Amino acid sequence: MPDIVLEYASEIRLAIGQTFVMVGISILAAVLVGLPLGTWLYLSRKGQLLSNRFVFSSLNLLVNTIRSFPFLLLVVFLIPFTRIIIGTAIGTAAATVPLAVIAIAHYSRLVEQSLLEVPKGVIEAAVSMGASTREVVLKFLFVEARSGLVLGLTTSIVSFISYSTIMGVVGGGGIGDFAVRYGYQQFQTELMLYMILIMVILVQLIQFAGTTVARLLDKR
Amino acid sequence: MISLRNVDKSFSKQPVIQSVTLSIEQGEIHGIIGASGAGKSTLLRLMNLLERPDAGIVEFDGTDLTILPKQKLRQIRQEMGMIFQDFNLVGNKTVEQNVAVSLELAGVKKHERTDRIQECLRFVGLESFARKYPTELSGGQKQRVAIARAIANRPRVLLCDEPTSSLDPSTTSEILRVLQDINQTLGVTIVLVSHEMQVIQSICNRVTIMADGRIEATVATEPAGITEITSDAGWFLTQLVERRDSHA
Ligand SMILES: Nc1ncnc2c1ncn2[C@@H]1O[C@H](COP(=O)(O)OP(=O)(O)O)[C@@H](O)[C@H]1O
Numbered sequence: 001m002p003d004i005v006l007e008y009a010s011e012i013r014l015a016i017g018q019t020f021v022m023v024g025i026s027i028l029a030a031v032l033v034g035l036p037l038g039t040w041l042y043l044s045r046k047g048q049l050l051s052n053r054f055v056f057s058s059l060n061l062l063v064n065t066i067r068s069f070p071f072l073l074l075v076v077f078l079i080p081f082t083r084i085i086i087g088t089a090i091g092t093a094a095a096t097v098p099l100a101v102i103a104i105a106h107y108s109r110l111v112e113q114s115l116l117e118v119p120k121g122v123i124e125a126a127v128s129m130g131a132s133t134r135e136v137v138l139k140f141l142f143v144e145a146r147s148g149l150v151l152g153l154t155t156s157i158v159s160f161i162s163y164s165t166i167m168g169v170v171g172g173g174g175i176g177d178f179a180v181r182y183g184y185q186q187f188q189t190e191l192m193l194y195m196i197l198i199m200v201i202l203v204q205l206i207q208f209a210g211t212t213v214a215r216l217l218d219k220r
Numbered sequence: 221m222i223s224l225r226n227v228d229k230s231f232s233k234q235p236v237i238q239s240v241t242l243s244i245e246q247g248e249i250h251g252i253i254g255a256s257g258a259g260k261s262t263l264l265r266l267m268n269l270l271e272r273p274d275a276g277i278v279e280f281d282g283t284d285l286t287i288l289p290k291q292k293l294r295q296i297r298q299e300m301g302m303i304f305q306d307f308n309l310v311g312n313k314t315v316e317q318n319v320a321v322s323l324e325l326a327g328v329k330k331h332e333r334t335d336r337i338q339e340c341l342r343f344v345g346l347e348s349f350a351r352k353y354p355t356e357l358s359g360g361q362k363q364r365v366a367i368a369r370a371i372a373n374r375p376r377v378l379l380c381d382e383p384t385s386s387l388d389p390s391t392t393s394e395i396l397r398v399l400q401d402i403n404q405t406l407g408v409t410i411v412l413v414s415h416e417m418q419v420i421q422s423i424c425n426r427v428t429i430m431a432d433g434r435i436e437a438t439v440a441t442e443p444a445g446i447t448e449i450t451s452d453a454g455w456f457l458t459q460l461v462e463r464r465d466s467h468a
């Protein structure tokens with residue numbers, strides 16, 4: 001291990017931990033809220049099972065709006081909301097709030113797109129067999145779209161990592177923040193490069209895992 | 221068994237089905253023929269309420285489906301199997317899982333499901349394909365899986381939308397034979413939509429002719445039988461040579 005990395009070992013460990021917390025919460029939010037939201041977005045579309053123009057336009061507008069914010073401004077914009085939920089707007093816990101919000105918007109759009117790729121005939125067959133909307137979603141849509149859902153989540157996670165690097169602005173810490181403060185601002189370019197290397201390896205691993213899982217799940 | 225009375229259906233103000241009255245009798249194989257765009261598929265989809273009529277009544281065994289609560293309608297749909305031109309199998313489920321899901325939806329218990337899946341796959345001649353995925357099957361085999369799935373809940377009617385239209389002639393006769401078998405040995409009423417006269421003539425007892433969203437006529441016919449069509453090289457050769465010689 002290079003000396004410079006060893007010298008900052010405990011700070012680096014802390015930063016990696018903070019990144020994992022921020023990205024982890026983003027993934028949870030994406031799966032627990034983004035997946036249902038994206039499914040609803042899909043189902044409320046014209047010609048789909050819960051087709052409803054008002055619901056679709058509202059959800060669509062909401063997701064687009066959140067996604068069109070420059071992320072830094074979204075973080076600032078959400079400060080009052082973060083205070084209400086976490087009690088403070090500063091720190092790693094507080095940083096997870098804007099991250100969760102963007103994670104939900106980001107993944108729900110990818111979920112919608114994956115579901116749109118399921119042939120309509122499959123849904124029709126499900127309905128003709130007497131499936132309820134819930135059964136259509138769980139036993140048909142998610143089964144048929146599963147590799148797309150995994151690939152979408154992989155893409156999302158890579159974005160979450162990128163988003164998490166700027167959370168230094170609200171004291172969120174993380175590898176990106178560490179690289180900027182110790183590497184860039186203190187002119188330790190080597191340290192900065194090592195941090196970038198960690199990020200590159202992390203992204204490669206996630207992408208490899210996601211692609212592999214998606215391929216194994218795809219039997220079509 | 222199924223009865224439509226003065227049914228209308230439009231898509232974005234364009235009338236597609238216009239005051240159609242039709243009844244499907246218990247035990248028959250009822251053909252529906254007409255040009256592409258005549259409204260055959262829509263008419264079939266009205267029978268299990270995949271499409272809701274704008275006006276008129278759709279009855280199954282005397283029950284008006286248009287006023288049924290969702291839950292009841294879903295139960296009725298389990299008594300009506302349906303198969304499609306593009307098979308519509310779940311690509312990420314194996315053959316047996318595709319059949320199983322239909323039984324799950326109907327609440328059939330797990331231990332009973334295994335037997336029923338076996339039974340249905342045996343009926344369509346695919347018991348050795350249980351663990352395969354649809355992509356590993358030919359078109360005719362996929363349609364057999366779709367048939368197994370559709371009959372798994374022992375429906376009383378089987379709605380078929382162009383079930384042979386993406387199959388070659390010899391596979392077409394295979395599928396028609398399966399449908400006829402379902403009708404004769406299981407006593408299932410069949411509604412068969414097709415734009416191919418040969419298909420309709422081969423197994424139907426009664427045929428409805430459609431044009432521009434209306435019924436032109438419904439006639440009783442004697443099934444002509446399924447023509448033996450094979451796709452083996454020898455047959456191709458004899459056909460070609462006979463033709464040439466008869467022209468000579
Ligand atoms: N979901 C739909 N939305 C709009 N138009 C439709 C829809 N389904 C069918 N149509 C139209 O209704 C007419 C009849 O279609 P269809 O019932 O599929 O005819 P067929 O099965 O006889 O070819 C066609 O003009 C078709 O474009």
Ligand SMILES: [Mg+2]
Binds near residue numbers: 260382
């Ligand atoms: Mg059609």
